[in-house]
Amino acid sequence: MRVQVNYEDIFKRFNGQLPEGIFLNTNFEGEYNTMTIGWGLMGICWGKPIICVAVRFSRHTYELIEKSGEFTLSIPKNTVMKKELAICGTKSGRDIDKFKLCGFEKKDIIDKCDLHIECEVIQKTAMDKNTIEESIKNKYYKTDDYHMFYFGAIKDCYYTKED
Numbered sequence: 001m002r003v004q005v006n007y008e009d010i011f012k013r014f015n016g017q018l019p020e021g022i023f024l025n026t027n028f029e030g031e032y033n034t035m036t037i038g039w040g041l042m043g044i045c046w047g048k049p050i051i052c053v054a055v056r057f058s059r060h061t062y063e064l065i066e067k068s069g070e071f072t073l074s075i076p077k078n079t080v081m082k083k084e085l086a087i088c089g090t091k092s093g094r095d096i097d098k099f100k101l102c103g104f105e106k107k108d109i110i111d112k113c114d115l116h117i118e119c120e121v122i123q124k125t126a127m128d129k130n131t132i133e134e135s136i137k138n139k140y141y142k143t144d145d146y147h148m149f150y151f152g153a154i155k156d157c158y159y160t161k162e163d
């Protein structure tokens with residue numbers, strides 16, 4: 001069962017869970033993948049509620065979002081999904097079926113989570129290595145693996161509850 005929710009109501013859940021990890025799900029023509037994210041922004045831009053995620057160019061997720069133009073976030077109920085977040089944050093969907101490994105059903109959402117946010121990419125911005133502060137560059141981008149920032153307009157936002 002789905003229960004619709006306003007994005008304002010999930011701001012705390014989103015920001016509270018980010019340090020632990022949130023699942024970023026992608027699907028391009030039936031090729032499903034999910035990866036853990038720890039960075040993200042939620043707010044208003046272009047008069048719309050937006051979530052911005054930062055995806056490094058090396059990720060399989062990057063290739064899939066480039067093709068699909070959309071992504072869905074699934075937020076765990078609490079921090080009990082530590083093992084799955086660790087797997088999805090270290091293994092690549094290029095090499096392994098993370099859904100199988102974690103015991104997830106292949107769906108647009110991770111249904112072991114209770115809160116889901118569907119986004120359509122309406123703007124993307126590749127990081128400009130010439131404009132980033134030197135200390136951040138040295139800390140996070142030693143290998144030149146920069147981020148693409150995807151601005152996703154929130155299309156749907158809901159809790160899933162067991163029937």
Ligand SMILES: Cc1cc2nc3c(=O)[nH]c(=O)nc-3n(C[C@H](O)[C@H](O)[C@H](O)COP(=O)(O)O)c2cc1C
Pocket residue numbers: 019020021033034035036037038039040054055056058059060061062085086088089090091092093094
């Ligand atoms: C807690 C945590 C947070 C992470 N946050 C991000 C992130 O915000 N952006 C990113 O590109 N990678 C992040 N990663 C790394 C990816 O999840 C990881 O490289 C993953 O294996 C990529 O999967 P893929 O190749 O299937 O897309 C994070 C990993 C962990 C464990």
